[in-house]
Amino acid sequence: xxxxxxxxxxxxxxxxxxxxxxxxxxxxxxxxxxxxxxxxxxxxxxxxxxxxxxxxxxxxxxxxxxxxxxxxxxxxxxxxxxxxxxxxxxxxxxxxxxxxxxxxxxxxxxxxxxxxxxxxxxxxxxxxxxxxxxxxxxxxxxxxxxxxxxxxxxxxxxxxxxxxxxxxxxxxxxxxxxxxxxxxxxxxxxxxxxxxxxxxxxxxxxxxxxxxxxxxxxxxxxxxxxxxxxxxxxxxxxxxxxxxxxxxxxxxxxxxxxxxxxxxxxxxxxxxxxxxxxxxxxxxxxxxxxxxxxxxxxxxxxxxxxxxxxxxxxxxxxxxxxxxx
Amino acid sequence: xxxxxxxxxxxxxxxxxxxxxxxxxxxxxxxxxxxxxxxxxxxxxxxxxxxxxxxxxxxxxxxxxxxxxxxxxxxxxxxxxxxxxxxxxxxxxxxxxxxxxxxxxxxxxxxxxxxxxxxxxxxxxxxxxxxxxxxxxxxxxxxxxxxxxxxxxxxxxxxxxxxxxxxxxxxxxxxxxxxxxxxxxxxxxxxxxxxxxxxxxxxxxxxxxxxxxxxxxxxxxxxxxxxxxxxxxxxxxxxxxxxxxxxxxxxxxxxxxxxxxxxxxxxxxxxxxxxxxxxxxxxxxxxxxxxxxxxxxxxxxxxxxxxxxxxxxxxxxxxxxxxxxxxxxxxxxxxxxxxx
Ligand SMILES: Cc1ncc(C[n+]2csc(CCOP(=O)(O)OP(=O)(O)O)c2C)c(N)n1
Ligand SMILES: [Mg+2]
Numbered sequence: 001x002x003x004x005x006x007x008x009x010x011x012x013x014x015x016x017x018x019x020x021x022x023x024x025x026x027x028x029x030x031x032x033x034x035x036x037x038x039x040x041x042x043x044x045x046x047x048x049x050x051x052x053x054x055x056x057x058x059x060x061x062x063x064x065x066x067x068x069x070x071x072x073x074x075x076x077x078x079x080x081x082x083x084x085x086x087x088x089x090x091x092x093x094x095x096x097x098x099x100x101x102x103x104x105x106x107x108x109x110x111x112x113x114x115x116x117x118x119x120x121x122x123x124x125x126x127x128x129x130x131x132x133x134x135x136x137x138x139x140x141x142x143x144x145x146x147x148x149x150x151x152x153x154x155x156x157x158x159x160x161x162x163x164x165x166x167x168x169x170x171x172x173x174x175x176x177x178x179x180x181x182x183x184x185x186x187x188x189x190x191x192x193x194x195x196x197x198x199x200x201x202x203x204x205x206x207x208x209x210x211x212x213x214x215x216x217x218x219x220x221x222x223x224x225x226x227x228x229x230x231x232x233x234x235x236x237x238x239x240x241x242x243x244x245x246x247x248x249x250x251x252x253x254x255x256x257x258x259x260x261x262x263x264x265x266x267x268x269x270x271x272x273x274x275x276x277x278x279x280x281x282x283x284x285x286x287x288x289x290x291x292x293x294x295x296x297x298x299x300x301x302x303x304x305x306x307x308x309x310x311x312x313x314x315x316x317x318x319x320x321x322x323x324x325x
Numbered sequence: 326x327x328x329x330x331x332x333x334x335x336x337x338x339x340x341x342x343x344x345x346x347x348x349x350x351x352x353x354x355x356x357x358x359x360x361x362x363x364x365x366x367x368x369x370x371x372x373x374x375x376x377x378x379x380x381x382x383x384x385x386x387x388x389x390x391x392x393x394x395x396x397x398x399x400x401x402x403x404x405x406x407x408x409x410x411x412x413x414x415x416x417x418x419x420x421x422x423x424x425x426x427x428x429x430x431x432x433x434x435x436x437x438x439x440x441x442x443x444x445x446x447x448x449x450x451x452x453x454x455x456x457x458x459x460x461x462x463x464x465x466x467x468x469x470x471x472x473x474x475x476x477x478x479x480x481x482x483x484x485x486x487x488x489x490x491x492x493x494x495x496x497x498x499x500x501x502x503x504x505x506x507x508x509x510x511x512x513x514x515x516x517x518x519x520x521x522x523x524x525x526x527x528x529x530x531x532x533x534x535x536x537x538x539x540x541x542x543x544x545x546x547x548x549x550x551x552x553x554x555x556x557x558x559x560x561x562x563x564x565x566x567x568x569x570x571x572x573x574x575x576x577x578x579x580x581x582x583x584x585x586x587x588x589x590x591x592x593x594x595x596x597x598x599x600x601x602x603x604x605x606x607x608x609x610x611x612x613x614x615x616x617x618x619x620x621x622x623x624x625x626x627x628x629x630x631x632x633x634x635x636x637x638x639x640x641x642x643x644x645x646x647x648x649x650x651x652x653x654x655x656x657x658x659x660x661x662x663x664x665x
Pocket of ligand 1: 030058060082086089390391441442443444482483484485486487513515516517582
């Protein structure tokens with residue numbers, strides 16, 4: 001049975017149901033227990049299981065360190081970073097421990113943890129509360145970065161992340177929290193490392209994640225009116241990427257646009273572009289396009305934030321450019 | 326210590342100014358004019374005004390995210406309206422609307438601004454404290470005199486922020502090197518919803534500094550006379566090269582964590598108890614009962630402040646937004662980032 005749930009409700013439900021099923025799963029973070037999280041995502045868990053929900057001090061390093069150690073012993077911590085920007089505070093734990101424990105322990109143990117991190121811009125909170133942090137973590141082999149875009153994905157991917165034996169950074173875009181969509185009542189899992197072809201098309205492959213998926217879907221509808229057919233791929237796991245699904249699509253359409261919220265340099269758009277240029281260059285009918293933020297910090301003033309972030313019109317412009325090359 | 330009555334009078338006016346400043350900020354945040362989120366310091370005026378009062382203009386100040394009061398009072402009177410217009414995201418803001426509430430800085434006044442990452446400024450403060458320490462040790466220009474005082478750095482941090490490892494690293498280094506630092510630990514009892522006794526084992530957070538052999542005090546952070554006295558003492562020690570001090574100012578934030586937070590985690594009656602202990606009320610009472618100021622004189626201060634505040638608000642509302650394309654300025658020094 002499916003019904004409408006918000007993105008935040010879907011995450012909450014995934015936590016409740018997976019905790020019901022597996023007693024090794026617990027949550028920790030700042031204000032996640034009694035208050036149910038700064039964004040209300042973990043509400044109700046502490047009331048149900050007072051010994052499986054922990055309010056920590058403001059100590060991100062301790063939060064991730066504890067998670068790593070507990071995971072080695074077989075527990076499954078789901079930690080919250082109130083803002084993904086705070087990943088800098090626990091960076092060493094994530095890149096040098098979480099990402100490397102499996103390697104260090106010869107695969108006998110790993111950091112099976114989930115770090116839920118609230119990401120992205122658009123809420124006028126300036127340069128320390130608006131960053132897209134995935135590139136900071138994307139050249140660290142051993143890490144997994146998951147980025148749901150819909151309530152359905154939010155629930156299934158969180159369950160998949162908790163069950164996955166690797167450290168997963170699970171990105172929650174703050175602008176998606178109130179987005180509604182169909183979510184099955186029962187517990188289900190979406191497999192990691194698999195991209196989703198959201199819409200089939202034959203002229204342009206458009207890769208987009210999180211809030212950018214909405215731009216892609218709107219653009220596809222608008223382009224259809226002009227007789228241009230857009231295939232949309234939502235990677236769901238940003239790192240490691242599902243190369244095959246993306247390559248197959250670009251080989252078919254011959255045109256690629258990646259819509260990515262963060263700055264242009266070294267984002268996943270850069271990686272996808274390189275993969276295409278390296279492996280299927282001969283299939284390309286036009287240069288690939290990246291629609292991204294400018295390479296600046298995210299400013300506070302609304303007019304400036306809008307100027308820096310990718311806008312819907314940029315996507316349309318990119319479609320016309322690849323079609324008229 | 327009792328302040329001279331003129332000084333108490335002056336800081337009372339400062340506190341009224343920052344109280345009214347915050348009330349206006351709250352109003353315009355609630356009605357959507359101010360974007361983003363806002364952390365208000367209503368109820369904590371004595372710790373903000375008192376610390377700034379005890380320091381020199383040339384001392385370094387690191388306000389925290391709940392620091393509008395210290396921010397406004399650090400800037401000279403003619404630039405205070407620009408502190409407000411910064412929070413309004415306007416071109417006339419001290420930082421041209423680029424930073425907003427959490428990042429208001431004014432280098433000329435040595436308000437070094439806040440880093441949205443809690444605990445981050447607590448280590449950055451080592452650097453400003455180090456500057457005059459270094460110049461003096463190397464007898465650099467202007468620092469040849471052995472008896473010259475060091476520049477003090479005061480860093481504000483909350484009871485919750487003390488959980489960050491940076492706070493420990495900072496204090497360990499500052500204490501060992503005897504850097505001129507004051508840790509202004511604003512204990513307003515909560516970090517978002519978490520009471521300080523739920524995130525620290527100490528009953529008094531100041532005992533935390535004692536482990537580093539740093540002189541540590543807990544004072545009534547709503548008593549502006551006590552705040553000024555202890556901060557001046559700490560500043561004096563720092564100036565003379567005797568190292569850092571930790572001061573735990575006991576106070577309370579009247580609003581929720583951010584403007585709009587209903588603060589359901591507070592027990593009934595707690596807020597009212599603290600409101601009865603309002604720093605402005607305490608100072609006013611003393612001014613009237615001990616120093617003989619009349620109600621008319623007090624009213625006149627409020628009227629004078631009101632006129633200023635209304636001026637700041639008008640200025641903020643009427644100021645233009647920054648130019649969108651200026652967002653690419655200052656990403657690098659001496660290098661231009663491409664715009665649209
Ligand atoms: C590294 C980091 N972790 C968490 C936060 C989110 N956050 C902002 S303020 C705050 C509570 C701070 O409490 P406290 O230090 O007591 O200051 P108060 O808000 O009470 O003034 C938290 C958790 C942050 N900004 N930075
Ligand atoms: Mg506090």
